[in-house]
Amino acid sequence: MKRLIDLTAASVVFILLSPLFLTLYVLIKVKLGSPVLFKQERAGLNGTAFTLYKFRTMTAETDGKGELLPDEERLTPFGNLLRELSLDELPQLINVFKGDMSLVGPRPLLIEYLAYYTPEQMKRHLVKPGITGWAQIHGRNTLSWEEKFKLDTWYVKHISTRLDLKILLMTIKKVVKKEGISQEGYATVEKFSRKEVAK
Numbered sequence: 001m002k003r004l005i006d007l008t009a010a011s012v013v014f015i016l017l018s019p020l021f022l023t024l025y026v027l028i029k030v031k032l033g034s035p036v037l038f039k040q041e042r043a044g045l046n047g048t049a050f051t052l053y054k055f056r057t058m059t060a061e062t063d064g065k066g067e068l069l070p071d072e073e074r075l076t077p078f079g080n081l082l083r084e085l086s087l088d089e090l091p092q093l094i095n096v097f098k099g100d101m102s103l104v105g106p107r108p109l110l111i112e113y114l115a116y117y118t119p120e121q122m123k124r125h126l127v128k129p130g131i132t133g134w135a136q137i138h139g140r141n142t143l144s145w146e147e148k149f150k151l152d153t154w155y156v157k158h159i160s161t162r163l164d165l166k167i168l169l170m171t172i173k174k175v176v177k178k179e180g181i182s183q184e185g186y187a188t189v190e191k192f193s194r195k196e197v198a199k
Contacts, residue, residue: 001161002102002161002164003099003102005103005161005164006096006102006103007096007097009103010093010096010097010103013093014093017090020087020090021090024055024082024087024090027078028055028056031076031078032056032057032058032059032076032078032079033059033060035056036055036056037053037054037055037056037091038053038054038055038056038057038058038088039051039052039053040052040054040110041110041111042108042109042110042111042129043108043109043110043111043113043114043125043129044100044101044108044125044128044129045125045126045127045128045129046125046126047114047122047125049111050095050098050100050101050108051100052092052095052100052101052108053091053092053094053095054088054089054091054092055082055087055088055089055090055091056079056088057075057076057078057079057080057082057083057088058071058074058075058076058079059074059076060074061073061074085175086175089131092131093131096131099128100128100129101128101129101130101131102127102128102129102130102131103130103131103132103164103168104130104131104132104133104163104164104167104168105127105128105129105130105133105155106124106125106127106129106130106133106134106135106152106155106156107129107130107132107133107135107136107148107152108129109192110191110192113192116192117149120149120153121149121152121153123153123156123157124149124152124153124156126156127155127156127159132167132168132171133151133152133155133167134151134152134154134155134163134167135147135148135151135152135155136167136171136174137167137170137171137174138151140174145192
């Protein structure tokens with residue numbers, strides 16, 4: 001049932017927003033250049049790696065050593081607007097079509113984080129990751145990692161169609177209010193590390 005809902009809803013959204021997809025593609029191409037899509041390996045169901053798609057929001061500027069500048073220096077006003085409106089997340093509908101993700105579930109995180117999870121935190125990978133989730137409607141990037149993972153594992157234990165619908169409706173409200181977009185002091189959020197596990 002969850003997969004059927006994912007495919008149906010994703011298809012409707014994709015068709016309705018196809019003009020927006022095209023417009024964003026052109027604007028990103030003009031303002032930020034190629035590639036338009038940001039691709040990154042993330043951990044999915046059972047910790048299996050998959051390629052996540054997002055609209056690009058940062059420049060590719062580097063320092064004298066050829067290394068990328070910090071995120072906050074590469075995030076443009078246009079890119080920040082895309083993030084505030086959560087428009088950069090739209091290409092993840094491709095991941096839903098491919099079966100890598102669901103509309104609702106724990107957010108997919110970097111592969112390197114797998115080595116840091118406790119057994120309890122690892123349970124977040126017992127379901128497919130989602131474009132939005134229980135943690136996203138309860139603070140998103142303003143939450144600590146520990147708080148996010150507790151919310152993620154709670155969702156895994158209480159997953160239901162009714163809960164997914166509630167999360168989707170609350171997500172719309174959060175997006176409109178532009179809540180929880182970034183953690184204070186960071187362009188997005190501080191990276192998860194072993195020090196978090198030790199807390």
